[in-house]
Amino acid sequence: MEPWAVWLLVAALLGIAEMFTVTLALGLLAVAALAAGLTGALGLPLAAQVAVFAVGSLAGLVVVRPVARRHIAQPPPLRSGTAALVGREAITLTEVNRQGGRARIGGEEWTARPYDPGLVIPAGALADVLAIEGATALLYPVSTEEQR
Incomplete structure (x- = not known):
């Protein structure tokens, strides 16, 4: 079997393993193996393929992985202002x-x-806030079965 085909097989296996572990490390190694396989498919020698794999792995694990982990660990953005009112319950006064x-x-x-x-919507009814346009709330009435 050609070395480039082995690299592609390793890339596929690492990609499958990443789907089960979700560590982000195996996926980056899979990308490096894919790059090495493409390098071999272009006809470059095995030493060049190994060098591409090493550089790709190192760059992925040292540069990309920490950045990706920081983005994954960020808390969801907080809604504030009028955006925080969307989805809340309202009581109609008139x-x-x-x-x-x-x-x-x-x-x-x-x-x-x-x-x-x-x-x-009659006065005293419950309604959901679906949107805010300027200083006006757009409401949709809650059905009588949901109010019970």
């Missing part, structure tokens, strides 16, 4: 229709209108 209305969201009073312009 009837909310296409022309407008008022709703209480998290202790604050907001102008509101229904997300679906054809809906009318």
